[in-house]
Amino acid sequence: MKNRKSTIGFFGIGIGAIALLMAIVHFWAGPVTPQPSLEKTVAERAVAIKNATIAALRGEKVEEQAVTHRIDLDQGLRLATGVMGGLAVILGVVGFANRESLRVAGGAVFLGGAAIAFQFVIIALGVVLLAILIVAVLSQIGIE
Numbered sequence: 001m002k003n004r005k006s007t008i009g010f011f012g013i014g015i016g017a018i019a020l021l022m023a024i025v026h027f028w029a030g031p032v033t034p035q036p037s038l039e040k041t042v043a044e045r046a047v048a049i050k051n052a053t054i055a056a057l058r059g060e061k062v063e064e065q066a067v068t069h070r071i072d073l074d075q076g077l078r079l080a081t082g083v084m085g086g087l088a089v090i091l092g093v094v095g096f097a098n099r100e101s102l103r104v105a106g107g108a109v110f111l112g113g114a115a116i117a118f119q120f121v122i123i124a125l126g127v128v129l130l131a132i133l134i135v136a137v138l139s140q141i142g143i144e
Contacts, residue, residue, distance in 0.1 A: 009104030012091030016111025019084035023118045026077050033072040042130070046137040081115055088112025 026032075055062045071079070092108030095101075 006095060006100035006104040008091055008098060009095030009100045009108050012088045012095060012108025013104065013111060015084050015091065016088030016108050016115060019081050019088060019115035020111050020118065022077060022081045022084070023115045026074070026081070027118070027122055031074050032077070033074050038133070042133045042137050045130075045134050046141065049134070049138060050141065078119060081119055085112040085115035085119075088115070 052062050088108050089112035092105045092110075092112065095108060096105035
């Protein structure tokens with residue numbers, strides 16, 4: 001049997017490892033750019049929901065705020081982590097298709113998938129927590 005080099009797979013492992021490390025460090029280091037406090041965010045969302053509900057009940061048209069979208073450093077890190085994780089998965093699949101070592105190709109796919117899954121789980125938990133806090137605030141201010 002011919003000894004094949006697994007260069008694509010090892011490159012995928014390197015990129016996947018960097019992506020997973022970036023996701024973990026970004027999670028533990030916290031937001032890099034200044035974020036509004038949790039109280040302010042929940043209060044703004046609760047007031048917006050209250051005003052939209054009252055306007056809808058009165059039959060008034062609800063005004064949508066114009067959103068200017070700029071990518072800050074935190075969003076850039078999340079985007080780069082996702083892209084690198086996806087690239088690691090792709091490189092692992094390409095390595096497998098080139099009949100490289102299954103362990104190497106599988107390692108690249110695992111690390112890339114773990115980086116993507118880690119980010120997804122953290123964001124999903126944050127959204128659920130924010131929704132619970134908004135419901136709690138709305139119930140306290142008397143919207144029924």
